[in-house]
Amino acid sequence: MKTPRLHSQIVPVPELPECQRLELFKIFARHYEHVTWPQFASDLAEKDYVIVLSDAESGVAHGFSTQQILRTTVRGVSLRAIFSGDTIIDRAYWGEQELVRSWCRFAGQVRAAEPQTPLFWFLISKGYRTYLFLPLFYREFFPRFDTATPAFEKAVMDALALHKFPEFYRAESGLIEFPESHGQLTAELAEIPPGRRHHPQVQFFLSRNPGYARGTELVCLAEISPDNMKSFAAAAVREGMQTGPLPEPAQLHYA
Secondary structure, X not given: XXXXXXXXXXXXXXXXXXXHHHHHHHHHXXXXXXXXXXXXXXXXXXXXXXXXXXXXXXOOEEEEEEEEEEEEEEOOEEEEEEEEEEEEEOHHHOOOOHHHHHHHHHHHHHHHXXXXXXXXXEEEEOOHHHHOHHHHHEOOOEOEOOEOOOHHHHHHHHHHHHHHOOOOEEOOOOEEOOOOOOOEEOHHHHOOOHHHOOOHHXXXXXXXXXXXXXXXXXEEEEEOOHHHEOHHHHHHXXXXXXXXXXXXXXOOOOO
16 A cells, blocks of 8 residues: 555644744645735634645645634524635645545544534635546535536525625626635646546536636535545545544634
């Protein structure tokens, strides 16, 4: 078995040292344009946890993903959602699966805190690579090219997106459109390889979010449940559920 090159740690945001926050910003700024430290710090302060990915030997951080737990009620149904914010891995570590494993274990631990409450992944995507996580690991997710989004799931997407981005969410298109970029992939990372352009999921993403290269985000949703997740992801979610709930940060930013 291949030895993992990355080690992951789930850190409550209030416990993240200032020096490490700066290191994560440097990683982010290497891959995204039109980003500033004040904006990054403000976005981070809204989150509850950050998954930090470090080189297994040196301990140097080479990636991260910020997470926020949301709670709302839609059509009389109480539910929770994990909102994934800034996420990036240095290119030298692309292909490593530790972020997926760690995020799924994290999601399982969130689910374990309230196993009877529906839990969703609230994802916003300004890149096709991020969108492709959905068909790779979920059986049902929305929006998708081969079926319309059901009314309840659309209502959940609208409720969460309007809570997080009330000024910028366009319910009719499912897009979050900023008047000025809040961060966009570098031109090199935004470029879609020729071999990917004819993939039906990629074509669908481009048709729904033609402004992705300018930082426009497509709102996406999938239920976090072992029954809705494919084998690798489902096993990691079950592992997290068996581990039990995470310690809560000093304050959760519930919707």
